Amino acid sequence: MIIELTQLTHKLVAQNKWGQAFDLIKTLPYPDVGNVLDKLPSDAAYKLLMTFGQEQRSHIFAYLNPVKASELFHLMDGDQTIALIEGMDHDVRADLFNRLTEEDRNTLLAGLKPAEREDIRSLASYAEKTVGAIMTSAYIALEDDLTVEQALLRIREKAADAEIIYQIYLIDKQRRLKGTLSLRQLLMAEPSAVLRDIMVTDVVSITTDEPQSQAIKLIAHYDFLALPVLDGEQHLLGIVTHDDVLDASQEESTEDQMLLGSVRADYPNSTSLKDASIWLLYRMRVFWLVILVFGNIFSGAGIAHFEDLIESMVTLVFFLPLLIDSGGNAGSQSSTLMVRALATGEVRARDWTFMLGKELSVSLLLGLSMAAGVSLIGFWRGGAEVALVVSLTMVVIVMVGSLIGMLLPFILTRLKLDPASASAPLITSICDGVGVLIYFNIANLLLDMPSI
Known part of the structure; x- marks a missing residue:
């Protein structure tokens, strides 16, 4: 179905029927819209993307191929990029920030609010393949001395910006993780109960410098929706969500399959095999083949x-x-x-x-x-x-x-x-x-x- 929609969108764009093209894709789920835009020329994809509302743009942008996303990003003016970044999930915008040139990063940071700027810098600073590189700062953390009634009010205030609201992390005044509660547990508890008295204190967590594979194992083993990420002093820094772990697992599986076939594992995730250049495919395969020839x-x-x-x-x-x-x-x-x-x-x-x-x-x-x-x-x-x-x-x-x-x-x-x-x-x-x-x-x- 997506293939047919993409072909029809191509045809409508070529005929300059932008309104009909937008009507065709506007009700699709965000990942499907991203797939359609990926196959269009950058100028056409940009024009269709800007037809959506600002919040929709930010969500669609997260599902674009990284190469296409970078191309569209450079077609936007300063105000458009700032609005786009502010509406994106925290971990997604950090990934985009890491793909920008130094000049583009500085331009972007200059237009952001101080809190947003610091958040992007922090998330973008972690090494590739570590837990810190896939964690998000969009979570709900509450002080452990609140009552259940107060906690539910705070959750309502923060829910719109949180990536996951079903698990609440409880911290002390120094932001050290003390426990956790599910939203179900909160809803079933007495309104006057204090969180520290009902929280689960045996919390499975991970640190920012551990490999992504460890987060994959923990989330798969415990069936978590998210995993809290701490520093060496037990301060809560973020969470790793199940969908980010799924993406990381897919990347690691792809790399392992390539290594098992003696293909270099630096194949860019942003490029499909169909779209890869002859030179790229040659570079991926020649090293091990030459080594094995001499072997x-x-x-x-x-x-x-x-x-x-x-x-x-x-x-x-x-x-x-x-x-x-x-x-x-x-x-x-x-x-x-x-x-x-x-x-x-x-x-x-x-x-x-x-x-x-x-x-x-x-x-x-x-x-x-x-x-x-x-x-x-x-x-x-x-x-x-x-x-x-x-x-x-x-x-x-x-x-x-x-x-x-x-x-x-x-x-x-x-x-x-x-x-x-x-x-x-x-x-x-x-x-x-x-x-x-x-x-x-x-x-x-x-x-x-x-x-x-």
Whole structure:
């Protein structure tokens, strides 16, 4: 439906029928309006955006592609940008502020009220991928010495500017977090009750410098709508909401998928694969491919070392791709399972010895199962001796490949690197080189061949 609406809007804009184009999209949800404007030329998108009311503009702007948002931002005059920023969610405007040039930032800050200016500077100051970078300051915090009746009055006053009103955070005079109450608990409590007497004091929280992944885990584990964010002295600085965590989780998942495919993870979230330039796609992929090319030289060197053995029994070459690919496949499976387990917290770095024992057992069973099948082919192609070589090699290669795939994410975690860097192409390249050495060394030992 959105595709059809976008195409029709394009057609109406091309015919200069701006009123009909606006009527077509004005009742759509804000995310859908953002999708339509993303596909229009910047001047047309700007004209349609300015047809909406000021509050609507601010909401729609939050759903625009960051590149399109920056283009429209630069088409606005000073008063329009100030009004737009003041109507946006606090965390969204901080993200926009970070994408502006230094000159644009200074111009914007000069026109804002002091409180708004300080809020943007504070939220925009946190490092990427930290909790502080995705938190918002639009929440409701009340002193813990208020009564329920007083609290409900304050909530009515602050609700319009808060991102979430269903959870109320209770603080002391120094803004240290003391407890929390849900809106339901407040509504069911006696009006004369003091908040500190009925609040929940065992509050799950997080600090600004912790990684976003920790906030994702906590919100998913406890089913929170929001998570309070504190500094080192327990002062309440903001909250992380479930929708911001969902966005962060999607970004991290995208990065992990790219790393698993040996694609550089600096792919801009603002660019779709369809819209990405050839040069961008080239830069994303060339680094790891070149590295893996040189890595595969070791496989070639291993084959060259056993030239005499290969010349003596050409049948061995038939099984080479089958065997080394099996090791790479087993390693990729093991690596994928381990990266996922480390990312979700099911497995921790200290569990490596336990997982090593388990992987040895699993890989042995896998190797034996695969060897049973390949032994028949080996017997048919080269007799009992070749069948023995191929079967034994299959067991060893699958076990070694699985262990490489399991251990590499642990090693990367220990080195404070992303375990997702243990990508399938990387695992496969390592297993290829190791597999060649295993195969021909076993063949050299078991077959009646001249020593190499």
